[in-house]
Amino acid sequence: MAQMTMIEAIREAHDVAMAADEKVVVYGEDVGYFGGVFRCTAGLQEKYGKSRCFDAPINEAGIVGTAIGMAAYGLKPVIEIQFADYVYPAYDQIVSEAARLRHRSNADFTCPIVIRMPTGGGIFGGQTHSQSPEALFTHVSGLKVVMPSNPRDAKGLLLASIADPDPVIFLEPKRLYNGPFDGHHDKPIVSWKKHALGDVPDGDEAVPLGKASLYREGKDVTVLAYGTMVYVAEAAVEQSGVDAEIIDLRTLMPLDLDAIVSSVEKTGRCVIVHEATRTSGFGAELMSLVQETCFYHLEAPMIRVTGWDTPYPHAQEWEYFPGPGRVGEALKKVMEA
Amino acid sequence: MTDDVSPLSLNVPEPGCRPGDTPDFSDFEIPRAGSVPRPPVDIDPDDMRDMAFSIVRVLNKNGEAVGDWAGSLTSDDLKAGLRHMMTLRTFDARMMNAQRQGKTSFYMQHLGEEAVSCAFSRAMRPGDMNFPTYRQAGLLIARDYPMLTMMNQIYSNADDPLHGRQLPIMYSSKEHGFFSISGNLGTQFVQSVGWAMASAISGDTKIAAGWIGDGSTAESDFHAAMVFASTYRAPVVLNIVNNQWAISTFQGIARGGVGTFAARGHGFGIASIRVDGNDYLAVHAVAKWACERARKGLGPTLIEHVTYRAGGHSTSDDPSAYRSKTEAAAWPLGDPIERLKKHLIVLGEWSDERHKQAEAEILDEVIAVQKTAEAVGTLGDGKAPSPRDMFEGVYETMPPHLIRQRQEAGF
Numbered sequence: 168m169a170q171m172t173m174i175e176a177i178r179e180a181h182d183v184a185m186a187a188d189e190k191v192v193v194y195g196e197d198v199g200y201f202g203g204v205f206r207c208t209a210g211l212q213e214k215y216g217k218s219r220c221f222d223a224p225i226n227e228a229g230i231v232g233t234a235i236g237m238a239a240y241g242l243k244p245v246i247e248i249q250f251a252d253y254v255y256p257a258y259d260q261i262v263s264e265a266a267r268l269r270h271r272s273n274a275d276f277t278c279p280i281v282i283r284m285p286t287g288g289g290i291f292g293g294q295t296h297s298q299s300p301e302a303l304f305t306h307v308s309g310l311k312v313v314m315p316s317n318p319r320d321a322k323g324l325l326l327a328s329i330a331d332p333d334p335v336i337f338l339e340p341k342r343l344y345n346g347p348f349d350g351h352h353d354k355p356i357v358s359w360k361k362h363a364l365g366d367v368p369d370g371d372e373a374v375p376l377g378k379a380s381l382y383r384e385g386k387d388v389t390v391l392a393y394g395t396m397v398y399v400a401e402a403a404v405e406q407s408g409v410d411a412e413i414i415d416l417r418t419l420m421p422l423d424l425d426a427i428v429s430s431v432e433k434t435g436r437c438v439i440v441h442e443a444t445r446t447s448g449f450g451a452e453l454m455s456l457v458q459e460t461c462f463y464h465l466e467a468p469m470i471r472v473t474g475w476d477t478p479y480p481h482a483q484e485w486e487y488f489p490g491p492g493r494v495g496e497a498l499k500k501v502m503e504a
Numbered sequence: 505m506t507d508d509v510s511p512l513s514l515n516v517p518e519p520g521c522r523p524g525d526t527p528d529f530s531d532f533e534i535p536r537a538g539s540v541p542r543p544p545v546d547i548d549p550d551d552m553r554d555m556a557f558s559i560v561r562v563l564n565k566n567g568e569a570v571g572d573w574a575g576s577l578t579s580d581d582l583k584a585g586l587r588h589m590m591t592l593r594t595f596d597a598r599m600m601n602a603q604r605q606g607k608t609s610f611y612m613q614h615l616g617e618e619a620v621s622c623a624f625s626r627a628m629r630p631g632d633m634n635f636p637t638y639r640q641a642g643l644l645i646a647r648d649y650p651m652l653t654m655m656n657q658i659y660s661n662a663d664d665p666l667h668g669r670q671l672p673i674m675y676s677s678k679e680h681g682f683f684s685i686s687g688n689l690g691t692q693f694v695q696s697v698g699w700a701m702a703s704a705i706s707g708d709t710k711i712a713a714g715w716i717g718d719g720s721t722a723e724s725d726f727h728a729a730m731v732f733a734s735t736y737r738a739p740v741v742l743n744i745v746n747n748q749w750a751i752s753t754f755q756g757i758a759r760g761g762v763g764t765f766a767a768r769g770h771g772f773g774i775a776s777i778r779v780d781g782n783d784y785l786a787v788h789a790v791a792k793w794a795c796e797r798a799r800k801g802l803g804p805t806l807i808e809h810v811t812y813r814a815g816g817h818s819t820s821d822d823p824s825a826y827r828s829k830t831e832a833a834a835w836p837l838g839d840p841i842e843r844l845k846k847h848l849i850v851l852g853e854w855s856d857e858r859h860k861q862a863e864a865e866i867l868d869e870v871i872a873v874q875k876t877a878e879a880v881g882t883l884g885d886g887k888a889p890s891p892r893d894m895f896e897g898v899y900e901t902m903p904p905h906l907i908r909q910r911q912e913a914g915f
Contacts, residue, residue, distance in 0.1 A: 192702075192705060218704075218705045219705070223732075224731045224732065224735055226727075226728045226731055226732070228694065228724055228725055228728045229694055229725075229728030229729070229731060229732050232691065232694030232695050232697075232698060232725060232728060232729070232732075233694060233695070233697055233698030233701055233732050234698060235695045235698060236635070236694070236695035236696060236697060236698025236699035236700070236701070236702065236712070237698045237699065237701060237702040237705075239633070239683060239695065239698075239699055240633070240698075240699045240702035240703060240706070241702070241706075242702045242705065242706070244698075256724070259688060259691060259725075260691060260694075260725075263686060263687075263688040263691060264686060264688065264691050264695070267686070268684060269897050269898070269899070269900070270669060270897045270898050271666065271669055271670050271674070271676070271684055271686070272666065272676040272678075272684035273665060273666050273667055273669070273676070273897055274897055274900075275665075275676045275677065275678045275684060276676065276678060276683065276684050277900070308898050309898050309899065311899070332899075332900040333899045333900055377903065377904075420903075421899075421903035421904060421905060422905070424904065424905070
């Protein structure tokens with residue numbers, strides 16, 4: 168075990184995978200010599216050479232498109248989109264090609280690629296450095312969608328994603344790169360180096376895809392969250408005094424529905440929290456599933472706490488970001504019903 | 505508005521000929537066969553820039569093979585090539601009819617473009633990979649991919665290797681170096697570059713070939729492919745099939761102000777060359793040259809195959825609504841089958857009688873295969889793929905939600 172930030176854990180996962188399998192190649196914008204704008208690939212080019220880790224032209228469709236070709240050849244590309252906000256030029260390649268390749272060719276060709284992208288707000292990133300586009304990927308059959316919330320999961324989930332035989336969208340909440348963040352932007356942040364979840368196992372211990380983790384046990388209400396919102400929910404529990412059970416979904420597709428159902432059946436209440444905009448966001452799918460599977464156990468209408476249906480603003484960061492205040496209000500409200 | 509400035513106007517290019525007009529290709533410059541020299545494969549792309557504005561041609565008007573590019577194939581190769589093209593044309597005609605008879609939903613033919621894929625295929629080696637569009641079935645025919653399997657795919661019957669999941673003609677065969685076809689245009693062009701990069705990363709000797717039509721060069725992925733191929737000097741041959749038409753849109757809409765599609769390669773420092781796409785010998789010679797460049801690690805080549813889409817875009821298209829009915833007949837590069845046939849006759853290796861006999865044999869063969877395929881099933885009639893199959897292969901392992909949906913659907 169070693170104490171690591173999420174950045175270091177992600178870099179470590181690359182390192183472990185590249186050492187174990189020479190088919191793993193890593194590339195993206197500024198990923199090679201410089202080691203990435205967030206340092207997630209630092210040192211990999213020096214260690215594995217330029218043919219295993221290299222800089223790419225600024226062309227997201229090209230990065231994903233070439234990776235699909237490499238995967239068809241037999242390599243395992245782990246590629247980076249510098250910000251999730253910039254994945255859209257590659258959307259055709261992801262949706263029409265990577266996601267469909269196995270199905271349309273009856274497994275004649277497959278696409279074991281991992282597309283990493285820093286995501287989420289809370290960093291004064293404004294419109295194009297803060298978005299959470301997970302719903303654009305969970306809606307696409309053939310993709311897996313993963314979002315870790317701590318260094319231990321980041322390493323284990325990335326290793327599992329690289330080992331996975333199908334394309335994985337790996338969303339990294341950049342607000343959590345250096346330490347957990349509970350939405351209290353006026354307080355100093357704590358580094359992962361002083362946090363239990365910053366204690367990362369050595370070697371290639373994977374965290375299985377499709378399995379949620381029970382972040383906090385509680386009996387009053389189930390909170391479904393992922394990424395930064397896990398810590399926001401925890402802070403909201405402390406402020407509101409509501410004994411909520413917090414489930415960190417970790418993988419959005421395929422979803423661990425069993426974990427959700429058993430929790431909601433126990434608590435009878437459910438609050439869904441995400442940073443992404445509300446309408447047609449992933450929360451709508453979660454709400455539908457809980458309604459379909461837990462209707463007779465529900466004692467109150469479910470509540471979604473999400474980003475507003477606006478582009479992500481700059482000056483109004485903390486009025487937009489669903490912080491512990493808004494989540495706490497939802498917890499109280501769902502208990503009153 | 506000041507006096508010295510006139511109102512601006514939008515330039516929208518128009519083809520020279522619309523329905524009712526007399527086709528006129530007099531502006532279309534055709535170099536004499538044999539007039540374009542064959543450079544060494546290690547030539548610097550800068551030193552062959554004129555080749556993007558000329559056309560490599562081997563067969564002259566008399567059916568003789570002339571110039572530096574002649575001699576890449578034996579007469580037996582050429583007879584095999586003729587048979588491949590004739591087979592593809594017959595296959596197309598039968599499948600067009602099958603669609604008209606309601607046996608399948610859709611078909612796209614290669615009429616007039618048979619030389620491009622049939623000849624190119626012969627320059628590739630086993631293990632190389634093509635990333636074709638929907639109009640390169642000659643890559644399969646010339647590699648002896650079973651016609652029966654192609655028809656089963658077109659009919660979406662129980663023996664369809666893609667289990668009824670794909671639209672007709674969207675074939676896939678890793679074994680035959682034929683990447684899974686997608687309906688989304690241009691996507692495979694950049695994937696071919698990635699495949700070639702993977703071969704280079706792995707220290708392999710295999711090469712890739714990308715394919716795109718004239719219209720789809722306007723897609724962003726064309727540009728992405730060129731940038732990546734150039735930057736990483738990928739062992740790839742990038743083929744543009746300029747058949748003059750993108751459904752109803754003439755090639756000038758995609759080409760814009762650039763002289764030729766091949767000239768697009770110059771901005772990327774890619775060796776760029778134009779070839780007579782209806783000249784089987786020229787296509788093969790240029791393909792062989794480009795493949796050798798790629799295989800020797802000398803970098804990518806962009807080839808513009810100049811040809812003409814003699815048929816409709818697809819079974820859903822009526823070209824008489826946007827172009828002259830006589831345009832195909834007026835096309836100055838002629839018909840690829842007729843031209844190779846003439847050459848083989850000049851060589852003393854072929855005759856009109858043998859050609860007629862070959863046509864009859866091929867037709868019999870295609871009809872026999874068609875009967876076998878139709879005995880299995882056609883779309884909506886006979887043995888069909890299992891409905892269970894649509895849930896399979898979305899992922900390697902079926903996730904819980906798909907298992908639930910399959911059960912809900914009752915399969």
